[in-house]
Amino acid sequence: MGHDQVQLGIPGVRGEGQPAFDAHRPPSKELIDDCVHCGFCLTTCPTYNLWGEEMDSPRGRIHLMQAGLEGSPLTDSMVGHFDACLGCMACVTACPSGVQYDRLIEQTRAQVERRHDRTPKEKALRAAIFSLFPYPKRLRLLRGPLRLAQKVGADRALAKTGLLERISPELASMQSLAPQLGKAEKVPERTPAIGERRAVVGMLTGCVQREFFPGVNAATARVLAAEGCEVIAPARQGCCGALSTHVGREEEGQRFARALIDTFSEAAVDYVVVNSAGCGSSMKEYVHLLSDDPAYADRAREFSSRVRDFAEIIAELGPVAPRHPINAVAAYHDACHLGHAQGIRNQPRELLRAIPGLEVREIPDAEICCGSAGVYNILNPEPAKELGDRKAANIASTGAELLITANPGCLMQVANSLERAGKSIGMAHTAVVLDASIRGVPLEA
Numbered sequence: 001m002g003h004d005q006v007q008l009g010i011p012g013v014r015g016e017g018q019p020a021f022d023a024h025r026p027p028s029k030e031l032i033d034d035c036v037h038c039g040f041c042l043t044t045c046p047t048y049n050l051w052g053e054e055m056d057s058p059r060g061r062i063h064l065m066q067a068g069l070e071g072s073p074l075t076d077s078m079v080g081h082f083d084a085c086l087g088c089m090a091c092v093t094a095c096p097s098g099v100q101y102d103r104l105i106e107q108t109r110a111q112v113e114r115r116h117d118r119t120p121k122e123k124a125l126r127a128a129i130f131s132l133f134p135y136p137k138r139l140r141l142l143r144g145p146l147r148l149a150q151k152v153g154a155d156r157a158l159a160k161t162g163l164l165e166r167i168s169p170e171l172a173s174m175q176s177l178a179p180q181l182g183k184a185e186k187v188p189e190r191t192p193a194i195g196e197r198r199a200v201v202g203m204l205t206g207c208v209q210r211e212f213f214p215g216v217n218a219a220t221a222r223v224l225a226a227e228g229c230e231v232i233a234p235a236r237q238g239c240c241g242a243l244s245t246h247v248g249r250e251e252e253g254q255r256f257a258r259a260l261i262d263t264f265s266e267a268a269v270d271y272v273v274v275n276s277a278g279c280g281s282s283m284k285e286y287v288h289l290l291s292d293d294p295a296y297a298d299r300a301r302e303f304s305s306r307v308r309d310f311a312e313i314i315a316e317l318g319p320v321a322p323r324h325p326i327n328a329v330a331a332y333h334d335a336c337h338l339g340h341a342q343g344i345r346n347q348p349r350e351l352l353r354a355i356p357g358l359e360v361r362e363i364p365d366a367e368i369c370c371g372s373a374g375v376y377n378i379l380n381p382e383p384a385k386e387l388g389d390r391k392a393a394n395i396a397s398t399g400a401e402l403l404i405t406a407n408p409g410c411l412m413q414v415a416n417s418l419e420r421a422g423k424s425i426g427m428a429h430t431a432v433v434l435d436a437s438i439r440g441v442p443l444e445a
């Protein structure tokens with residue numbers, strides 16, 4: 001049966017009694033068979049850590065995928081275990097057998113989104129999230145009212161009443177995560193290299209990053225230029241599709257991916273640089289996302305091979321811009337989609353440790369997710385909050401006055417968790433710290 005032929009109208013499962021998965025990209029049996037059930041991944045899995053349930057561990061979820069392939073129906077309970085996974089990929093790092101859980105959960109999630117009949121409340125929340133976050137122009141419309149509410153303290157007053165929490169914990173979570181908005185800053189379409197030009201790089205400006213953290217994008221472009229890159233940031237670029245792809249909205253993610261490939265092909269750049277871990281990891285996976293598309297499969301492979309994280313490209317080119325001191329004690333937080341998904345851990349640390357005066361400390365249990373995970377903290381506020389609280393305590397234990405990370409989602413989640421814990425620690429993206437050091441200006445954290 002093709003994936004567009006599933007039966008409709010039965011609560012819980014579309015086509016009750018039908019096998020869990022259809023023939024369109026089910027979780028790969030070959031990848032499932034790589035798992036030898038050793039359990040080395042268990043202690044690193046945040047949901048196993050929280051609940052101690054086998055079916056909320058990587059091994060348990062792989063077992064459920066196997067059961068689905070063998071004909072078990074897609075029950076509500078099975079979907080609950082898949083939904084609870086953060087997609088943090090800590091299990092990929094921990095697995096000695098090289099199980100590609102990232103591919104497995106992505107294939108499974110697309111099946112769940114097509115075949116599982118969600119409740120009206122779940123559908124409405126997902127519709128709201130995905131008609132807003134991947135669209136920078138719509139996010140921009142929110143900026144004005146949100147900034148005003150923050151200025152007059154209306155957002156805090158609303159949070160104090162607990163009203164939103166009672167109506168919808170998911171909406172309350174969304175509200176509490178909104179960062180303090182500063183002034184809008186636009187990255188020029190072309191920023192010339194300073195000194196000898198060493199590369200022409202395209203820059204993804206993103207959606208949440210562009211509208212909620214414009215200072216991070218501006219800092220990224222300045223650092224790249226200072227390191228000898230001509231930076232091209234096409235104004236008409238859209239979402240990379242990471243949020244959609246990570247929750248299983250496969251066709252939507254593919255649509256965004258094709259459009260972004262077209263945009264950067266026209267820009268004729270050597271690399272496409274990304275300062276958001278989740279977006280970069282997703283763009284490096286276009287090769288899999290579009291592998292069945294005859295018009296884009298080869299282009300996606302070529303595109304993915306040019307994608308570089310911000311810290312990765314600077315380390316690759318070799319930093320040349322002189323650094324000024326920043327006298328501070330910082331802790332570096334690995335975003336899961338940078339550390340686990342892209343294996344980028346040393347590059348940001350080395351770049352930061354090369355700044356005179358900056359001490360960079362390690363966070364205990366660094367491999368465990370902070371609970372952000374794309375839109376996980378909106379869809380699953382309770383476990384996200386608990387993971388955020390644990391992360392905040394670990395960060396505070398370092399004694400750092402500054403927390404540095406490279407993902408807008410982590411910045412919002414950790415800031416919110418630290419505030420809940422009553423800890424006052426400055427937060428900054430890696431690019432903002434490097435920019436302040438190169439320009440010799442005070443760090444705005």
Ligand code: SF4
Nearest residue numbers: 035036038039041095
């Ligand atoms: S996913 Fe890897 S670490 Fe986890 S049980 Fe399977 S083989 Fe072991």
Ligand code: SF4
Nearest residue numbers: 045085086088089091
């Ligand atoms: S991706 Fe993260 S939450 Fe999901 S099974 Fe792996 S370690 Fe657990």
